[in-house]
Amino acid sequence: MRNIARTLLISAAASLLLAGAAQAEISVSNPFSRASAPQAKAGAAFLTLNIDAGADKLVGASSPVADKAELHAHLMEGGVARMRPVEGGIAVNAGTPTELKPGGLHIMLMGLKAPLKQGDSFPLTLTFEKAGEVAVTVPVQGPGAMGPMQGQDHGSHGDHAGHQH
Amino acid sequence: MKRRTFWTGLAVLATAALLGSVVLIADHLSPQKAEQGQGRAAIGGPFSLTDHTGQAVTQDILKGKLSLVYFGYSFCPDICPTDLQLIAQALDQLSPEELADTQALFxxxxxxRDTVTQMAxxxxxxxxxIRGLTGTPDQIAxxxxxxxxxxxKISAEEAGTVDYLMDHSAFIYLMNRDxxxxxxxxxxVNPDEIVEWIRKVRAG
Structure with a gap:
């Protein structure tokens, strides 16, 4: 499992290098998604963005696994979860990683064409205002995974990712 | 200067309103509060729903077991899976005996969108x-x-998305055998905390 995940990450990095050859300043790390139910229509992808100089903006995303990919944010207000599209894109500034992670920002996959299965991976194309398109391979973790490279439990229910308290 | 006073005043008011609502929510959710008031719990009560196997259920399914109750939706890609995973992690920490005595209701x-099959x-x-519960819009209400x-419900137009979204409170309620x-x-929440409370309640 660890090896598969590593291979996926390496292939993600390789595809990044290829896609981002002209605009090398954006790097994407720790991409992951969560396994979905067989008939699920929605999923999410999480990742970390870095830029080595200046600033850019993630303005869109697309993936062949979903009809549409949208940039969403989750706000918790007084115990109420509100999910909304991010207006104007997600800023990426040099020196500060921009984390898309559970409980905050994510790429919402709407209209999933097939379930996301744990252990699989799928391509995701990120569109940046300046850097243009960057391709990422997103490994699918357990249904409630809180980060990449976890979910090594092969049990039928739930992995133990996310226990980070 | 006047303008500044106005904005300061507004900020103070906004902060007060925010604090007020936090206090209200905290008060509303405090277990002490629930235990007061003629033994009637502030949270919990009757419902009539269908579980993920298609069986009609009422609040009676709470009787005799400890229950973790969570309201959410399957289309939710972030908050609900996180909390359901925390619930699963808590359940995984229980001994077989404790687990037989505990259920979670989603x-x-x-x-x-959440039909019986979808919930299953x-x-x-x-x-x-974890038992999934759905129903008619009235039953859910x-x-x-x-x-x-x-x-x-936040319509697709209002949200600016391709499909509608749901705003929802994300709390895990622990209910006793009654x-x-x-x-x-x-x-x-840390799943350890849930486990601790399940054990506390079981110990009576």
Missing amino acids: VTIDPE DYVALFHPS GAARSYRAYYK GDFVRVFGHG
């Missing part, structure tokens, strides 16, 4: 002891009222 606030698929992702769960409210856990 009640959808999105009955339009969804809860199976997390833990065999009734259950949410009983648990003071908040939810609101179906009475014991405690609430907020989003992202």
Whole structure:
């Protein structure tokens, strides 16, 4: 499992290098998604963005696994979860990683064409205002995974990712 | 200067309003509060729903077991899977004896999309002891009222998305064997805390 995940990450990095050859300043790390139910229509992808100089903006995303990919944010207000599209894109500034992670920002996959299965991976194309398109391979973790490279439990229910308290 | 006073005043008011609402929510959810008031729990009460196997259920399913009750929806890609995973992690820490005595109920606030089949698929992702509950929009409204769960549909147009979204309160309620409210856990709670409380309640 660890090896598969590593291979996926390496292939993600390789595809990044290829896609981002002209605009090398954006790097994407720790991409992951969560396994979905067989008939699920929605999923999410999480990742970390870095830029080595200046600033850019993630303005869109697309993936062949979903009809549409949208940039969403989750706000918790007084115990109420509100999910909304991010207006104007997600800023990426040099020196500060921009984390898309559970409980905050994510790429919402709407209209999933097939379930996301744990252990699989799928391509995701990120569109940046300046850097243009960057391709990422997103490994699918357990249904409630809180980060990449976890979910090594092969049990039928739930992995133990996310226990980070 | 006047302008500045105005903005300062506004900021003070906004802060006060925010603090006020936090206090109100905290007060509303405090277990002490629930235990007062002629033994009637502030959270919990009657419901009539359908579980993920298609069986009609009422609040009677709470009787005789400790229950973790959570309102959410399967279309939710972030908050709900996180909390259901925390519930699953808590359940996984229980001994077989404790687990036999404990159940988790995932009640959808999105009955339009969360059919019985959808619920069955969804809860199976997390833990065999999680029971998915759905119903008609009226039944869901009734259950949410009983648990003071908040939810609101945000249309695709309003949200600016391809499909509609749901705003919803994300609390895990712990109910005792009589179906009475014991405690609430907020989003992202440490599963150890849930386990600790389950053991506390079992120890009586």
